[in-house]
Amino acid sequence: MIEVSSLTKTYGKKRGIDRISFVVEEGDIVGFLGPNGAGKTTTMNIITGYLSANSGAARIGGVDVLEDPVEAKKKIGYLPEQPPLYLDMTVEEYLNFIFDLKLVKDLKRKKHLNEICELVGLTDHFKRLIRNLSKGYKQRVGLAQALIGNPEVLILDEPTVGLDPKQIIEIRNVIKNLGKNRTIILSTHILQEVSAICERVLVINNGQIVADDKPENLSALITGDRKLTVRVSGPRDSVRRVLRGVEGVQYAEATIQAERGSYDFLVEAQPNVDIRKPMFSALARSGYPILQLKSMELSLEDIFIKLVEEKKKSYVSTSKQGKKPKSDLHVNVSESTSADFDDIAPLVTKNEDEPEIDVSRTDDQTF
Amino acid sequence: MSAIFKRDLRGYFSSPLGFVFVAAFLIIMNLAFYVTNILSGKENLKTVFSVMLYGLIVVIPILTMRTFSEDYKQRTDQLLLTSPVKASGIVLGKFFAALTVFLIGLAFTVIQVIVIAAFGTPNMGSVIGNYIAVIAAASVYIAIGVFISSLTENQLVAAIASLGIFVGILLMDFSYSLVRADWLKAILYWVSLYRRFNTFYLGVFSIADFFYYISISAVFVFLTVRVLEKKRWS
Numbered sequence: 001m002i003e004v005s006s007l008t009k010t011y012g013k014k015r016g017i018d019r020i021s022f023v024v025e026e027g028d029i030v031g032f033l034g035p036n037g038a039g040k041t042t043t044m045n046i047i048t049g050y051l052s053a054n055s056g057a058a059r060i061g062g063v064d065v066l067e068d069p070v071e072a073k074k075k076i077g078y079l080p081e082q083p084p085l086y087l088d089m090t091v092e093e094y095l096n097f098i099f100d101l102k103l104v105k106d107l108k109r110k111k112h113l114n115e116i117c118e119l120v121g122l123t124d125h126f127k128r129l130i131r132n133l134s135k136g137y138k139q140r141v142g143l144a145q146a147l148i149g150n151p152e153v154l155i156l157d158e159p160t161v162g163l164d165p166k167q168i169i170e171i172r173n174v175i176k177n178l179g180k181n182r183t184i185i186l187s188t189h190i191l192q193e194v195s196a197i198c199e200r201v202l203v204i205n206n207g208q209i210v211a212d213d214k215p216e217n218l219s220a221l222i223t224g225d226r227k228l229t230v231r232v233s234g235p236r237d238s239v240r241r242v243l244r245g246v247e248g249v250q251y252a253e254a255t256i257q258a259e260r261g262s263y264d265f266l267v268e269a270q271p272n273v274d275i276r277k278p279m280f281s282a283l284a285r286s287g288y289p290i291l292q293l294k295s296m297e298l299s300l301e302d303i304f305i306k307l308v309e310e311k312k313k314s315y316v317s318t319s320k321q322g323k324k325p326k327s328d329l330h331v332n333v334s335e336s337t338s339a340d341f342d343d344i345a346p347l348v349t350k351n352e353d354e355p356e357i358d359v360s361r362t363d364d365q366t367f
Numbered sequence: 368m369s370a371i372f373k374r375d376l377r378g379y380f381s382s383p384l385g386f387v388f389v390a391a392f393l394i395i396m397n398l399a400f401y402v403t404n405i406l407s408g409k410e411n412l413k414t415v416f417s418v419m420l421y422g423l424i425v426v427i428p429i430l431t432m433r434t435f436s437e438d439y440k441q442r443t444d445q446l447l448l449t450s451p452v453k454a455s456g457i458v459l460g461k462f463f464a465a466l467t468v469f470l471i472g473l474a475f476t477v478i479q480v481i482v483i484a485a486f487g488t489p490n491m492g493s494v495i496g497n498y499i500a501v502i503a504a505a506s507v508y509i510a511i512g513v514f515i516s517s518l519t520e521n522q523l524v525a526a527i528a529s530l531g532i533f534v535g536i537l538l539m540d541f542s543y544s545l546v547r548a549d550w551l552k553a554i555l556y557w558v559s560l561y562r563r564f565n566t567f568y569l570g571v572f573s574i575a576d577f578f579y580y581i582s583i584s585a586v587f588v589f590l591t592v593r594v595l596e597k598k599r600w601s
Contacts, residue, residue, distance in 0.1 A: 048449040052599040073451040084446035086374065088381045100370030101450045145446070 001026040001183040002047065002153060007056035009042055016042040017207040019056070026152075029179040031198035031215070032187035039207040040187040041081055044155050047185070048078045060153055074103070077151035081158055083142025087131040091122060091141055094130060095148065104149040112148070119174060120144045135162040143171065147178070154178065156186040160193060172197050203307060210307045227296035228269070229255070230279070233262040234288035240265065246282045248273035262291055368452065371460030372467075375434070379468045388430045392472040395422040400479045410487035413568050415479065416497040420564055423508050424533040430468060431512025432526035434461045435591075439520035444598075454595040458513065458588055465509045466502075473502070493570040500567035503580035504560055508533065510587035517594045536560055 002024040009016040017039040024030050032040040045051040047058045049065045049072060058065045063072040086094055095113050104112070117123045120140045125133060130141060139162055146154055159175065160168045175184065175197055188194060194201050195215040203211040232239045236254050243252035243265055251268040258264045269275040276293065283290055379385030399418035403409065438444040447457050483489045511532060516525040540559040546552055556562050563580070566573040 045445075050445055050449050050599065051601075070451045070453065073449055076449065078445075078449045080442065080445045080449075082442045084443040085441065086378070086443055087441065088378060089374075093377070097370055097374050098446075098450075100373070101447075101452065103451055 001028075001061055002185065003057075003059040003062075004043070004047065005057050007043065007046055007053045007058065009039075009046060009051065009053045015207050017046075017053075017204075020204075020207070020209055021056075022202060022209065022212065024183055024185060026183055027179070027181065028200060029175070029184045029186070029198050031194040031201045032185065032204055033189070033191065033194050033201050034187075034204035035189055038204045040204055041157055042207075043204070044078070044157050044185065044187060045080075048076055048155055049073055050078075050080075074149075075152045077146035077148070077154045079142045079146040079154075079156045079159055081161075083138055083145070085130050085138060085141055085145075088129070090127055090129050091117075091133075091144075092126050094141065095144060098145050098148045102149045107149065112150075116144045116147050119147070121170060136164060136167045139163055140167075140171070143174070152183060154182055154184045154186075156184065158187055158189075160188070160190075205307075228267045228276070229264055229292075229294055229296055230267055230290060231258050231262055231264050231292035232283060232288050232290055233259075234286075236263050238286070239263065239283070239288050242282055242286045242288065243267055243279065246275055246279045248275045248278065259291070266296065368456035368460040371447065371452070371457055372464050375461050375464030376467055379430075379464065384429065384433065385468050385471075388426060388468060389472040389475070391429060392422065392426045392469075393475055395419075395426065396476050396479070400476075404479070404483065410483050410489055412480065412483060412489055412494055413497065413570070415476075416501055417564065417568050419476075419501055420504055420561060421537070423505055424530065424537060426472075427469075427505070427508040427512050427533070428526040428529040430465050431509055431516055431529060432522045433516065434465060434513045435517040435595075436520050436522045436525045440522075448595070448598070454592045455588075457595060458517075458591045462506075462509060462513050462588055462591075465513065466506055469505050469509065470502070473498070473505075490570065492572075496570070496572040497567050499572070500564060500577065500580075503577050503584075504564060506584040507560055507580050507587070510584040510591075514587045514591045514594070517591045 004023070005021045006019045007017055007021070008019055020039070020043055022030075032043065034040050042051065046053045047060070047065065049069045052066060060072045060075050063075070065072045086097070089097065092113075095116070096109070099109055099113065114123070117126055120143050122137070122140050122144055125137055130138065133141065139159070143156070143159060146156065156175065160171050163171060172193070175186065178184065179197070186197065198215055201211070201213055201215050202209050203213075230243075232243075236257075240252055240254055243249060248270050249267060250270045252265055254263045254265050256264050267275070267279070280290060379388075396415065396419060399415050399422070400412075403414040403418070404412065435444065438447065448454075480489060480494055512525075512529045515529045515532065516522075519525050519528070536558065539555050540561040543552065543555045543559055543562060546555065560580075560583075563573075563576040566576055
């Protein structure tokens with residue numbers, strides 16, 4: 001459905017994206033994962049025909065975006081990073097305008113608009129001026145705009161940015177449902193989002209695709225390091241001594257005093273050792289209760305470093321499978337303990353400009 | 368194209384901009400009418416039309432400053448450029464929306480003709496010819512204004528730059544009568560929007576001059592289309 005071959009785009013001397021190629025089959029939901037400035041938006045802008053690549057081609061359903069832009073654009077619904085809204089219009093006026101703009105002919109206007117509003121949860125705000133809507137609702141109007149005309153392909157640039165946790169879950173469900181009969185590309189810098197929605201992930205860093213894989217394989221990589229944060233009630237030095245005494249512990253250090261009389265410890269295990277049970281027993285024996293235990297997830301940056309390393313290795317072995325990490329973990333800690341935090345993390349991190357977003361640390365701050 | 372035309376036209380009147388334009392235009396026109404026709408008791412409207420041509424210098428930038436600048440700022444250009452509409456459709460939609468707002472303002476000046484007709488006998492042929500000529504001339508101003516707006520995302524810059532260019536054209540017109548060299552005169556005649564209007568002022572409808580205005584508008588519409596298309600390669 002979407003075919004991108006060796007796209008390159010330079011901004012002056014700076015390289016935006018560098019020979020990006022991939023194919024998305026009909027009905028797939030593909031996630032672009034990468035830090036800010038990695039080239040996600042540039043790639044999307046080229047696919048939608050907003051920008052032109054210096055070299056390479058993008059085809060939508062066999063139509064080249066550059067050769068027949070009008071025909072290609074008819075197939076695409078695009079939600080850019082910043083939803084393109086006319087603030088002086090009501091939601092109703094705006095969606096009607098989009099309906100005209102996209103030259104939708106074969107659908108009944110009123111019914112179609114009502115269906116879309118129902119889908120994204122805008123029905124109660126249909127008559128309101130867009131200027132007066134909150135950021136979350138503006139985002140919904142942007143999403144509604146992309147859906148008008150039932151395009152075969154949806155390109156969504158960070159669709160859940162600026163939404164509150166409840167809305168994020170709602171919108172993710174909407175996207176998942178849409179993905180049943182549409183081809184979707186969405187971009188995000190939030191790891192959990194990819195595993196929640198996408199069937200396939202393209203990890204982009206510095207304008208290049210560093211990994212093309214299923215999210216399960218990626219999340220195995222995320223927990224590949226044996227780092228845990230554990231909150232223990234008890235005096236700092238003696239707890240640390242107990243922790244260091246546990247078999248398999250490579251490193252243990254107190255980070256912050258979390259609550260009165262309890263500390264957070266960063267504990268690192270030796271490779272391929274699950275230290276959680278022995279750690280629990282040791283602390284229990286000493287009479288220091290564990291208040292909280294969770295795995296330290298890697299930040300995106302850490303993952304990129306890993307992926308790039310894996311890629312180098314795979315070049316050596318000349319095997320394409322080489323970039324897939326071997327998952328030899330006993331239990332996936334991150335999924336069991338931090339699942340509840342997944343949807344909070346984006347809200348906390350949404351305004352950060354730095355590409356390194358350490359999800360686990362922001363979790364700590366919110367709770 | 369029609370979707371963009373309708374949206375922009377609505378946009379002019381959902382903000383104060385359209386009203387400000389019509390009000391400013393009518394203040395200038397009615398002052399001119401009051402001085403040249405009422406106070407002096409003349410029935411010839413041709414002076415009002417030539418004043419209109421100068422008045423456009425001030426009011427057209429109000430009309431065109433936001434055509435594209437506003438879209439750049441709100442990022443709605445991204446919407447327009449990724450929708451199945453050609454760049455020419457986008458530009459023409461916006462151009463005709465601005466022209467329509469001008470026509471709405473112009474329609475109010477018909478009252479002056481009615482007043483004159485009630486108390487005298489205006490030369491209706493000349494009046495109609497002048498109206499057509501003024502619309503053609505205004506389309507040049509609007510095309511230039513839209514073009515300038517497509518170059519910047521700052522409305523104020525667009526307005527001031529348009530004003531500057533219009534005043535520049537006016538100054539070239541003034542210098543026409545001062546220069547002696549024939550070749551320079553020929554160039555200035557080509558650039559000046561005002562010399563061309565003289566034939567209409569004298570009551571002659573010149574097809575050549577009419578098409579001059581239309582072609583210059585077309586050139587600037589074309590340039591605007593190029594600017595939009597070039598944005599993809601930035």
